[in-house]
Amino acid sequence: MKLIYCATQLEIIEYSILIKYFWQNMKNKYSIFSLIKNAFSYHENWQRAWRDPVPKKEYDAIIVGGGGHGLATAFYLAKKHNLKNIAVVEKGWIGGGNTGRNTTIIRSNYLWDASAGIYDHALKIWEGLSQELNYNVMFSQRGVINLAHNLQDIRDLKRRTHANRLNGIDAEWLSTEEVKKFCPIINTSPNIRYPVLGGTLQRRAGTARHDAVAWGYARGADEMGVDIIQNCEVKGIKRNGDRIEGLETTKGYIKSKKIGVVAAGHSSVIANMVGIRLPLESKPLQALVSEPVKPIIDTVVMSNAVHAYISQSDKGELVIGAGTDSYVSYTQRGSFNIIEETLKAILELYPIFSRMRMLRQWGGIVDICPDASPIISKTSIKGLYFNCGWGTGGFKATPGSGDLFAHTIANDEPHKLNAAFNLNRFISGDLVDEHGAAAVAH
Numbered sequence: 001m002k003l004i005y006c007a008t009q010l011e012i013i014e015y016s017i018l019i020k021y022f023w024q025n026m027k028n029k030y031s032i033f034s035l036i037k038n039a040f041s042y043h044e045n046w047q048r049a050w051r052d053p054v055p056k057k058e059y060d061a062i063i064v065g066g067g068g069h070g071l072a073t074a075f076y077l078a079k080k081h082n083l084k085n086i087a088v089v090e091k092g093w094i095g096g097g098n099t100g101r102n103t104t105i106i107r108s109n110y111l112w113d114a115s116a117g118i119y120d121h122a123l124k125i126w127e128g129l130s131q132e133l134n135y136n137v138m139f140s141q142r143g144v145i146n147l148a149h150n151l152q153d154i155r156d157l158k159r160r161t162h163a164n165r166l167n168g169i170d171a172e173w174l175s176t177e178e179v180k181k182f183c184p185i186i187n188t189s190p191n192i193r194y195p196v197l198g199g200t201l202q203r204r205a206g207t208a209r210h211d212a213v214a215w216g217y218a219r220g221a222d223e224m225g226v227d228i229i230q231n232c233e234v235k236g237i238k239r240n241g242d243r244i245e246g247l248e249t250t251k252g253y254i255k256s257k258k259i260g261v262v263a264a265g266h267s268s269v270i271a272n273m274v275g276i277r278l279p280l281e282s283k284p285l286q287a288l289v290s291e292p293v294k295p296i297i298d299t300v301v302m303s304n305a306v307h308a309y310i311s312q313s314d315k316g317e318l319v320i321g322a323g324t325d326s327y328v329s330y331t332q333r334g335s336f337n338i339i340e341e342t343l344k345a346i347l348e349l350y351p352i353f354s355r356m357r358m359l360r361q362w363g364g365i366v367d368i369c370p371d372a373s374p375i376i377s378k379t380s381i382k383g384l385y386f387n388c389g390w391g392t393g394g395f396k397a398t399p400g401s402g403d404l405f406a407h408t409i410a411n412d413e414p415h416k417l418n419a420a421f422n423l424n425r426f427i428s429g430d431l432v433d434e435h436g437a438a439a440v441a442h
Contacts, residue, residue: 014156029134049215050094050222055229058089058255061409062247064270065262066090067099068210069387069394071217071228071358072402073260073409078224080403081410082105083353086226086358087256089249091233095214098264101364103287103309103321105300106396107144107205109171109440111160113422115373116167120416121202122400129399135216137208138314142298144205145179149194153305157200160438164202183299185352192215194306207300207311211399213401237384244274244383260385260409265330265365267388274381278388280428281366283324284334285392286342288361290353292316301349304440308345315402318356320346324366324392334363366392370426372435377422386423387411 038046061077063070068090077083090096101282106126130136148154157173164171177201180188188196218228229251236248237259246255261270263284293316300311307323322342325334339361347354369375369389374397376387389407391396404418414422420432434440 021219025041028264031134044360049197049219050228051308051363053227053367055087055089055227055232055249055251055254056085056227058085058246059227060085060256061258061260062086062254062256063088063260063262064247065097065264066092066094066214066218066227066228066230067097067264068213068217068398069264069390069401069405070096070234070260070262071214072399073142073216073262073405074226074228074402075221075224076100076403076406077410078221078226081406083410084225085256086221088221088226088228089232089234089254090228090230091248091250093230094218094228095211096249097305097362098366099210099214101285101287101362101393102209102210102318103399104207104310104311104313105144105205105302105393106139106208107300108165108396109144109146109160109200109201109202109205109285110434110440111163112434113167114417114433115434116164116169117417118374118404118421120169121403122397125399125403127204128207129208129216130212133216133220134303135212136220137216138210139205139206139208141206142299143201144302145174145183145193145201147179147301147303147305148197149303149305150197152429154197154439157198161200170202170204172203174199177252183297183301185297185350186301186351187351194303194345194348196349205300208395209314210395213395215404234270237270238433239274239381239384242380242382244381257383258385258409259383260387260405262387262405264388264390264394265367267367267386271386274384276379276381278367278375278386278423279370280389281302281326281328282325282330282365282367284331284363285324285366286322286334286338286361286363288320288322288360289313289318290356293318293356296352303349306342306345308342308349309312310346310350312374317359324368330365332363332365341365341424366394368392371431371433372440373432374401375419375423376401376414376418377424378407378408378414379423 309321
């Protein structure tokens with residue numbers, strides 16, 4: 001009888017520990033238990049996703065830029081490198097820059113080994129990101145098709161397919177008939193301006209919700225003690241010789257011996273504050289969305305030759321991406337002729353959309369390197385690091401970029417996956433030229 005009583009006591013203790021664990025998790029984690037708990041208060045008492053702190057006088061590390069890449073960097077600095085005293089400073093609001101102005105495409109089918117390594121590293125993190133962040137980023141592996149419209153496209157895409165397979169990245173070549181089967185609404189007539197002669201398919205690729213990625217990383221970083229400071233514009237960078245000392249901001253001076261800049265199209269503006277000239281061009285990149293419709297396209301179709309990309313969002317809108325303007329600018333609107341040419345191509349490839357109405361258009365400022373590959377590098381100034389030059393496709397790299405940039409900042413040395421993307425390659429000529437070799441601008 002005594003043994004039975006002891007077992008019962010242990011069970012009670014175990015149950016009480018479980019109840020305590022679930023109660024604690026209900027406070028901070030999104031789960032069925034927190035949903036039930038908050039239902040009793042009509043969902044009026046949910047905790048803020050992240051704090052709105054007053055900047056401290058000094059941090060171990062400061063990340064300039066509160067987009068996906070910057071927030072991911074702060075998150076992995078805290079999670080993997082045990083840096084707790086971190087701040088993210090953002091001149092506007094979280095996810096208000098390029099993170100909220102992209103076409104949500106995720107893929108890793110790049111030609112060069114260095115590109116394949118960094119983008120597939122990101123894709124592997126994407127596959128478990130919702131669980132890691134305890135936040136649904138709506139990652140959908142619906143596949144990405146890259147179309148071929150001429151014989152050179154066929155040669156380029158088949159070459160890339162073989163290169164992908166050698167790097168362990170899934171890639172398939174599709175005939176015209178197979179493209180039509182995978183995406184039935186596409187026009188495969190041989191008489192159109194851009195006839196579909198085939199294409200590549202990466203089945204692991206897909207889309208994610210851009211806003212949710214920023215919010216998920218912001219929430220995750222905040223939980224680990226990172227200060228996310230919005231409406232805090234950088235006005236200057238203080239240095240002592242070849243060493244960084246801090247930032248002049250609209251919310252006062254903030255000291256730090258490590259500063260990572262992830263400011264997308266405005267990275268060159270920040271670099272100019274310390275006399276560094278980056279090999280970047282900043283241009284508007286436009287996109288637009290249609291009125292919402294029922295599900296009609298369950299994949300992503302890219303046409304690099306005509307810069308017309310299309311997918312469908314979770315809200316039913318057709319998401320259409322265009323190419324960059326031909327001139328440098330900070331307008332965030334771009335030229336109308338770019339949109340006009342993109343829509344012409346879309347209507348030729350998908351006549352079913354001819355009566356669709358467009359709801360809104362926007363432009364993000366992207367920074368483009370001469371070789372169309374990014375910069376994730378330390379600089380000649382100790383403690384100053386730059387993550388920029390992602391061109392027109394930085395969103396797909398978000399988690400991988402943050403992880404590798406955090407490693408670079410924490411260790412003052414690059415990870416093997418981002419070692420090739422240093423600033424010195426523009427002096428040595430050891431470029432990662434996706435643009436020239438694979439006709440890829442992003």
